[in-house]
Each structure stands twice: as structure tokens, then as C-alpha cells.
Amino acid sequence: MDKTINIWRLEDGCGGNEESAQTSIKGRASGGRSKLLVSDWSEDDVSEWLLEEGLEGLVDRFKANNIDGTELLSLTKETLASELHVESVGLRSKLLRKVEELKSDSVCLGIPDEFLCPITRELMKEPVIAADGYSYEKEAIESWINTKNRSSPMTNLPLLTTLLTPNHTLKMAIGRWKTSH
Numbered sequence: 001m002d003k004t005i006n007i008w009r010l011e012d013g014c015g016g017n018e019e020s021a022q023t024s025i026k027g028r029a030s031g032g033r034s035k036l037l038v039s040d041w042s043e044d045d046v047s048e049w050l051l052e053e054g055l056e057g058l059v060d061r062f063k064a065n066n067i068d069g070t071e072l073l074s075l076t077k078e079t080l081a082s083e084l085h086v087e088s089v090g091l092r093s094k095l096l097r098k099v100e101e102l103k104s105d106s107v108c109l110g111i112p113d114e115f116l117c118p119i120t121r122e123l124m125k126e127p128v129i130a131a132d133g134y135s136y137e138k139e140a141i142e143s144w145i146n147t148k149n150r151s152s153p154m155t156n157l158p159l160l161t162t163l164l165t166p167n168h169t170l171k172m173a174i175g176r177w178k179t180s181h
Contacts (some may be wrong), residue, residue, distance in 0.1 A: 001156050037123060037178070041069025053098050058086065073122060075099060110181075115174050119144060119153050128164040129169055132157065135167045 008017040038113060041049070046067055047059045061084055067075075077096065086095070117124050118138035126138040132152035136144075144153055145162050152159055 031121065038069045038073055039123060041072065041124070043068050045069060046072050048104075055079050055091075055098070056097060057091070060086075061086070072099060073103065080110040112177065115170070115177065124170070124174060127174070131159040132162055133159045135170055138164060138166075 005047045010058055033059045043063060043066060046062055046069060049072075050056065050059050050062060056108075062072075065071075065084060075096065077092055080095065086092050111123055114135075115123055117127075117140050118134060119140040122137065124135070128136045128138045129135050129140060130141055130152065131177060132155055134152070134154045136153070141153070145159070150159050150162065151157060
């Protein structure tokens with residue numbers, strides 16, 4: 001049996017300090033992006049964010065590669081190095097830290113925890129139910145099943161089947177929540 005364990009420190013998702021969470025959100029209010037989820041950002045929103053974060057050297061590269069909010073959230077060290085040709089290790093690390101901050105800010109924006117994938121901790125776009133009864137982002141659980149020991153990410157018990165059932169109810173609830181926020 002797989003002995004791997006994942007530990008998340010959740011608290012309230014904002015490091016326990018509601019005031020600092022509010023100021024960091026207000027600090028990003030330019031361009032109207034603060035009302036958008038990062039995954040809904042356009043290429044221009046990403047460019048503005050790069051400028052605000054002092055990463056202006058990446059703007060042209062990101063525009064040339066059509067990096068929008070969804071793509072920004074899925075960047076990896078490998079993608080930055082091989083596909084976007086960001087050769088500076090420091091710059092890659094700085095960018096990835098800033099992206100992680102964006103991901104944690106999304107939790108601070110009050111996204112209900114049940115709308116976040118337990119694997120990626122991101123808002124689910126295509127939620128599915130696995131054999132363990134938990135809902136996951138389809139791409140994340142498929143990747144988990146294909147690379148891990150076919151055990152549940154939540155319970156670490158073996159998954160009796162790898163069949164995934166679309167969770168239409170959760171997808172509709174997420175859609176309603178997104179339109180109201």
C-alpha cells in the first residue's frame with residue numbers, strides 16, 4: 001500500500017489574518033480584475049498583473065504565447081524553462097511564488113471549500129466523483145490515477161474502480177456562485 005501522505009494547512013485559507021487578506025485583495029483592484037477569478041483573466045489582465053508584480057520582462061513572452069489566467073495558473077518550472085524560455089532560475093522561482101500567492105488569494109476571496117479540488121486546491125471547472133465518493137477536478141484525478149498507485153487522494157485507500165462520474169450538481173452550484181460573485 002502507498003505510504004504517501006499529503007498535509008494541507010487550511011485554517012481559514014488566509015493565514016489566519018482576515019485584515020491582511022482584505023488589504024491584499026484591495027491592492028489588486030486595478031483594471032477591474034479583483035472581481036474576476038484568476039482563471040477568468042484575459043491575456044491583457046495577465047500582462048497588467050505582470051507589470052504590477054515587477055515582472056515586465058515577461059510581458060512580451062506571455063503575450064506571444066497567449067498566456068491567460070487559466071494558463072498562468074497551470075505554469076510549471078519545466079514549462080517556463082522549455083516552452084517560454086525563461087532561463088533565469090530566480091525569475092522562474094519568483095514568478096511561481098507570485099502565482100502561488102494568486103492561488104492562495106483565491107481561497108481568501110471566499111470560494112467555498114467544497115468548490116476547490118482537493119488535489120490542486122483550485123476552483124473546479126469539470127468536477128467528477130471518484131470511487132471514494134469525493135469530487136475532484138477531472139484532469140487532476142485522471143493524472144493522479146495514471147501516475148499514482150490508484151489510491152484515493154483523500155483516504156489513501158485503493159480505488160475500487162477508476163470510473164469517474166461527472167458531478168453536474170456541483171458544476172451548476174459553482175456556476176451559480178461564479179455569477180453571483
